Amino acid sequence: MTGADAIELKQAGADLKLHLADEAATNRLAEDFAAAARPGDRILLSGDLGSGKTSFARAFIRSLAGDPALEVPSPTFPLRIDYPFARFAVVHADLYRLGGAEEAEEIGLFDLSDEMVLLAEWPELGDLNWPEAAYLTFALASEGRDVVIAAGGDWNDRLTRSFAIRRFLDRSGRAGATRHPILGDASGRSYERISNGAEAILMNAPARPAGHAVWQGKSYDAVAHRARDLSAFLKVGSLLSERGIRVPQVFAGDVGDGLLLVEDFGSEPIITADRRPIMERYEAAADLLLHLHMGEVSADVAAPGGGRTPDLPPYDTDALLIETALFTEHFVGREAGPDMSPQTRDDFLTVWRALFDSLAGRERVIVLRDYHSPNIIWREEAEGTDRVGVIDFQDALLGDPAYDLASLAQDLRVDIDEAEEDALVARYIRGRRAANPSFDEVTFREAYAILGAQRATKVLGAFARLAHEGKPAYRSHIPRIRARLRRSLERPVLSELRRCYDPYL
Structure with missing residues (x-):
């Protein structure tokens, strides 16, 4: 199985168990994680040799880089490799050759800034343990591999949203598409570049609640006339297009779920x-x-x-x-x-x-x-x-x-x-x-x-x-x-x- 059928999800108590049928499914999961990641995250990858940790890490880093051909060497010997991406910096660590747990501290894994994301293989060898981290445990299966996700903090909410975006792409004719998160703006919206032959931009903008009253009994959004959902984007886009202004064409949308797939103007x-x-x-x-x-x-x-x-x-x-x-x-x-x-x-x-x-x-x-x-x-x-x-x-x-x-x-x-x-x-x-x-x-x-x-x-x-x-x-x-x-x-x-x-x- 590949594309939309390559991942099977099951709830395993408080954890999530997934079957990844092939390498494409592992890449897909890594992209879904990259889209959900934010500064300060700790993502810890456990499992035997050859179970899929490095494949996941490589696809995660390539997704953030926006380059599916990016050379991502294993940090087995240097122990850590840093990637200063525009969205946030990523530290990729492999602790398999760690001499002792204290060396994880010596290479700075406990002193990373809140702006950096840590992606660590073999975390148990460095006693890496954060309650808000996402723990992925990989295991080889008869076909493909299995992974159990124990998500701390608000990872469950973020992953639920990211998986919903993947389903939206699948039903919008973009099954198997590659997701590359791109730098967003000062709002709560986020954006991704979607590639499967032709490129598009995914707008992720869930409707905002009305907010509490701050000005003469009204919310900030009500007084400032700020759009709270994507219906305004569609409405204004139509007005501008009628007036000869070049705005992105809309390919697919689910306004109720806060998702639009629109034309990519490039960068x-x-x-x-x-x-x-x-x-x-x-x-x-x-x-x-x-x-x-x-x-x-x-x-x-x-x-x-x-x-x-x-x-x-x-x-x-x-x-x-x-x-x-x-x-x-x-x-x-x-x-x-x-x-x-x-x-x-x-x-x-x-x-x-x-x-x-x-x-x-x-x-x-x-x-x-x-x-x-x-x-x-x-x-x-x-x-x-x-x-x-x-x-x-x-x-x-x-x-x-x-x-x-x-x-x-x-x-x-x-x-x-x-x-x-x-x-x-x-x-x-x-x-x-x-x-x-x-x-x-x-x-x-x-x-x-x-x-x-x-x-x-x-x-x-x-x-x-x-x-x-x-x-x-x-x-x-x-x-x-x-x-x-x-x-x-x-x-x-x-x-x-x-x-x-x-x-x-």
Whole structure:
């Protein structure tokens, strides 16, 4: 048996017993584990020589590498080999030749950071034992091999989800497909590259609960109008596609279970390896915004999207304000400056509310909300704005056109200098004025300053929260964001705000 029939699952008390009919089934199980793994995991592999431990470890590492041909040598003689993958680092250890249990400590297996995953063969020889670990015990069978999984911590929940994803792939025509987890975003969603001749992207996004009330009797998601399930991705994707925006085609989906299989745009970025903008690609991304915005504000119903108001929530004052408040809750007092007193916080948000209210009554377009480098894929083979593939848009709202331009031209994860930012803004304004000579540049630039500062403020709060929740890599962006915010606060329209930020920037 191969593919979907190669694994047979049985419950063995609190443990899970699986029969792996062949090498393909072992690889499949390893990929399912790799998709479920997260930083800090300990995966311990026991069993006799030749029972399948090394085969499992090799397939696990290749899945994380996204390379089925990756050379994965056995660490029998070096005892451990480290793999610094982007998603997390993996330590592959083989303790068969360990001189004594104390040597496991000498090679650092008990001192690994919480950001690293340990994959250890023969763990019993090093007295490796963690209650939250996943223990796999392999044994040869008359055909194939058996494995018993004793899953500590929340491994059972994670494996249940990963096996459900595998079943979804099987019934979606992807039986036997290879799964490669890829680096996700700041949300709770995760992604995998699925290969079985043709590649696709698996989106794993279970519906989120409503959450508790935090703002005038409503949850954060309700006030900020954040999508809680994948139906929004399908809806907004359809709206954008109708307007000529290149979004991934959907191949299969189970919205109720939070799973979509969509077109793979590849991984060609719009930035260099050292986080500098590739200006040709940023210019094309700005042109895409022009295309989208001018269609939305056109009175010509024959224009793309013209004459039809999209059925999307508004990016209103309360939504902007609750995002801004992330700064006061997670950045202030933790990353910089003193805590804000309740009165100081109220004064801070009052100034912001007046600025957001000043944006009311202006033109409204589809705001993609996170229109920046992680969510834009470059498609070199395409032409025009089709070269810009947009992959994250489920939280889209109706709002000011300056917001997405600020998100792009002030990309908070990229080292864009002031001249490059100014060139992108000028390019957009030229396009708007060419289509409509009465376009109000002064008003637009004021909105751009306000919304750019708002975005930097909320992202400082969001990244500080993520850093304190065990994702310290987000802290590396904070100096850049602070500098960007200081620059925005020099704009005259934000003069009243400057004093509010003095202790924190």
